[in-house]
Amino acid sequence: MQNDTTHVDSLAVRPLPKWLTDRKEGLTTYKPREVIVKKDNSLNISVVLTGLFVLLVVIILTFYISRIQKKRKK
Amino acid sequence: MCTTKVSEWVLLNAFPENYTLVYYYREPMSEQARLANNNIVRENKSANIVFKEEKANNIDKPYYALYYRTRLFKRFESAGDLVSLSLSPLREKIAADIMSGKLCVMLYLRSGNKLKDEKGKEQITSALESSPFKGIITFIELDRDDAREANFVTMLLNVEDDLAGINEPMLFGIFGRFKALEPLLAGGITEENVGLMIDFLTADCSCLIKDNLPGTDILFTNKWENPLPALVNKILDENPSLQHI
Numbered sequence: 001m002q003n004d005t006t007h008v009d010s011l012a013v014r015p016l017p018k019w020l021t022d023r024k025e026g027l028t029t030y031k032p033r034e035v036i037v038k039k040d041n042s043l044n045i046s047v048v049l050t051g052l053f054v055l056l057v058v059i060i061l062t063f064y065i066s067r068i069q070k071k072r073k074k
Numbered sequence: 075m076c077t078t079k080v081s082e083w084v085l086l087n088a089f090p091e092n093y094t095l096v097y098y099y100r101e102p103m104s105e106q107a108r109l110a111n112n113n114i115v116r117e118n119k120s121a122n123i124v125f126k127e128e129k130a131n132n133i134d135k136p137y138y139a140l141y142y143r144t145r146l147f148k149r150f151e152s153a154g155d156l157v158s159l160s161l162s163p164l165r166e167k168i169a170a171d172i173m174s175g176k177l178c179v180m181l182y183l184r185s186g187n188k189l190k191d192e193k194g195k196e197q198i199t200s201a202l203e204s205s206p207f208k209g210i211i212t213f214i215e216l217d218r219d220d221a222r223e224a225n226f227v228t229m230l231l232n233v234e235d236d237l238a239g240i241n242e243p244m245l246f247g248i249f250g251r252f253k254a255l256e257p258l259l260a261g262g263i264t265e266e267n268v269g270l271m272i273d274f275l276t277a278d279c280s281c282l283i284k285d286n287l288p289g290t291d292i293l294f295t296n297k298w299e300n301p302l303p304a305l306v307n308k309i310l311d312e313n314p315s316l317q318h319i
Contacts, residue, residue, distance in 0.1 A: 016262060019289075020258070020270055020274075023270045
């Protein structure tokens, strides 16, 4: 049949099947999207803003009540 | 990412590509040829093949040519050569195994050189013995000069365009709707590479694989509806450590 020896060199350089090389190189594996978790400061910001709001309300009410009391004394 | 395995996904979703059989003739076409062609169409009605007649006045005599995509696979001189074109005993057995839930059929196409054939077979049987999936893989050997499977051998040797000129043993993984992977051949038939073939077929199917399905479809009478559940899932459910991507 065919002369085997003529194919030895060509077989040595013949590329492997793509499904095989992909498998060896991990190219058929699915790489999940990388999820980057950012530091969440929203709670801290919320607490500070609420505190400032409460402080502001307290200041305004204090000022308002003291004015009323001054008027009554007059 | 889906968790359906490659072998199962391809069986359920990947329709085989059509072959084209062209009858080239000089005018006028004989009545005998017309009847023969009608017969060919009828016999291959449910196969993945399209039949065409084409006038070619520059030919000496009419003939048939079998194409897959744009590649000529084989030329036939008469309608009589087209018997068993899309059906043969071995192809029926392979299809039956796949439909019964087997992972794949590993078809070992012998070269005729006993030493080389035995060496390759040793590697394959060793890989199968050590595989947890050995019970769901069928191993079949085929001689190149098997007359009953001549057309099947032609198709296998056309899975890549240089195989017909290589006289070495070849291992084809056949899966899905009769898709044959590009073969391992000669020194490439190693325990490791056979293991990688099994890995490929038992991996979770990814978009990368679906978009770039390897292999060549083999011509076969298509009856792929309602296969039995893939046996690979039972093995993987019982052995979660075998799951991989």
